[in-house]
Every structure is written in C-alpha cells, then in structure tokens.
Amino acid sequence: KAGVTQTPRYLIKTRGQQVTLSCSPISGHRSVSWYQQTPGQGLQFLFEYFSETQRNKGNFPGRFSGRQFSNSRSEMNVSTLELGDSALYLCASSLEGNHGYTFGSGTRLTVV
Amino acid sequence: AQSVTQPDIHITVSEGASLELRCNYSYGATPYLFWYVQSPGQGLQLLLKYFSGDTLVQGIKGFEAEFKRSQSSFNLRKPSVHWSDAAEYFCAANAGGTSYGKLTFGQGTILTVHP
Numbered sequence: 001k002a003g004v005t006q007t008p009r010y011l012i013k014t015r016g017q018q019v020t021l022s023c024s025p026i027s028g029h030r031s032v033s034w035y036q037q038t039p040g041q042g043l044q045f046l047f048e049y050f051s052e053t054q055r056n057k058g059n060f061p062g063r064f065s066g067r068q069f070s071n072s073r074s075e076m077n078v079s080t081l082e083l084g085d086s087a088l089y090l091c092a093s094s095l096e097g098n099h100g101y102t103f104g105s106g107t108r109l110t111v112v
Numbered sequence: 113a114q115s116v117t118q119p120d121i122h123i124t125v126s127e128g129a130s131l132e133l134r135c136n137y138s139y140g141a142t143p144y145l146f147w148y149v150q151s152p153g154q155g156l157q158l159l160l161k162y163f164s165g166d167t168l169v170q171g172i173k174g175f176e177a178e179f180k181r182s183q184s185s186f187n188l189r190k191p192s193v194h195w196s197d198a199a200e201y202f203c204a205a206n207a208g209g210t211s212y213g214k215l216t217f218g219q220g221t222i223l224t225v226h227p
Contacts, residue, residue: 004155033213042220043202048213055212090155094213099144099163101215103156 002027004093004104012110018079021107025072025093032074033101034066037088046089049074050096081111114139116205118218125193126226133188133221135203143205145186146215147177150200159201162186173197198225 005024013019025032034046045058049068066076072093078085088108092101115138125131137143144163148156160171167179177188186203203218 031213033215043217045214045216050212055210056214058214092213100158100161101213102158103148105155
C-alpha cells in the first residue's frame with residue numbers, strides 16, 4: 001500500500017515568486033492536512049481538506065492557499081514568497097480527519 | 113488556548129537503557145493523543161495513539177505510552193533503547209469534534225543514544 005507522496009522533495013525559489021506543492025494521499029483517504037515545520041516555530045497546522053472542501057484553517061496569511069481534487073490529491077500554493085517561508089512542508093492523510101494521520105516525507109522549500 | 117508541552121528539548125541515554133519522554137497537554141476535554149518520530153530530513157512516523165479506553169497504549173518499535181488524566185500527561189516509554197531510536201520525538205493532540213486534521217504539536221524532544 002503506497003504511502004503519502006509529496007512532490008517535489010526539494011525546491012529553491014526566489015523571494016516574490018509563487019510555488020505549488022503537491023500531495024497524493026493514501027488510497028481511500030479523503031482528508032488531507034498540511035503543516036509547516038521550521039526550527040523556530042515547530043510544526044504548525046496550515047489547513048485541512050475533505051472531499052474538495054476546506055474544513056479547517058490555521059493562522060497563516062492569505063498568501064497560503066490550498067485545494068483538493070476529486071481524487072483526493074491536494075495542492076498548496078504560496079504566493080509572493082518571503083524568506084521566512086523557507087520550511088519543510090508536510091502533508092498528512094487520514095480516512096476522515098480525526099483518527100490517525102499518516103505523513104509524507106515533505107517538501108523542503110528554500111526561499112532565497 | 114489548547115497546547116501541548118514537551119518539557120525536555122534534548123535527552124541523552126545509553127544504548128540498552130530505559131527511556132521516558134514527557135508530554136503534557138492543556139485542553140478543555142481529553143483530546144486524541146499521538147506520538148510521532150522524525151528522522152533528519154524525513155516526515156513523521158506514527159508510533160502510537162490514544163483515543164479512549166485502556167490508558168496504557170502499545171505502539172510500534174517497542175514503544176508504549178501511558179495516559180494519565182489527573183496529570184494531563186501522555187508519556188512515552190521504552191524499556192531498552194537501541195541506537196536506531198535516535199531521532200526527534202513529537203507529542204501531538206487533536207481536540208476531536210470539528211477539529212478535522214488539526215494536530216497541535218509539542219516542540220519536540222531530540223533523543224541521542226550513546227553506544
């Protein structure tokens with residue numbers, strides 16, 4: 001059974017650009033959550049999607065957005081990148097969103 | 113505010129020694145509780161979870177955790193540590209209900225294992 005797949009693994013972007021990260025959940029999982037991990041702030045919740053609908057959102061600016069497709073795959077987008085957006089972005093999938101989360105290996109984003 | 117606290121930033125143990133990593137939570141009601149492990153540059157692997165019932169939870173890799181409501185704690189234990197257990201460990205909680213997908217994490221505890 002394939003795990004949670006995140007692409008790409010590494011990204012380098014320039015300040016002011018935008019970026020799109022992708023997450024394919026475990027087959028049958030309909031809930032996808034996104035997290036940002038930085039040394040200073042730790043792991044912080046970005047948002048959660050279920051059946052193409054955002055059900056929860058963390059305390060991040062509007063530059064951070066996401067969406068989910070009918071096959072449960074999800075993307076997150078960060079516009080107008082700032083140096084502080086450099087982080088490991090993790091995606092997690094779950095059957096319905098509260099019981100057990102499986103994480104992907106993450107996308108390491110570096111903003112220069 | 114809901115929070116999870118891991119009091120120990122860094123713990124060092126000798127291989128073969130026992131291990132206990134501490135976790136305290138602050139929630140209005142008992143949340144769902146999780147322990148994850150992360151190796152450098154990798155994602156998070158679920159070790160175990162507690163939803164209700166038996167307060168001693170068994171997980172993978174020989175880990176167990178004990179839920180203590182009176183102390184708002186969910187400490188992770190292992191009787192004999194192996195060098196491969198060196199990693200960062202995160203305690204996390206979810207409030208249930210409509211808190212879909214929203215895990216609140218502790219700051220993590222880095223485990224170093226000496227041979």
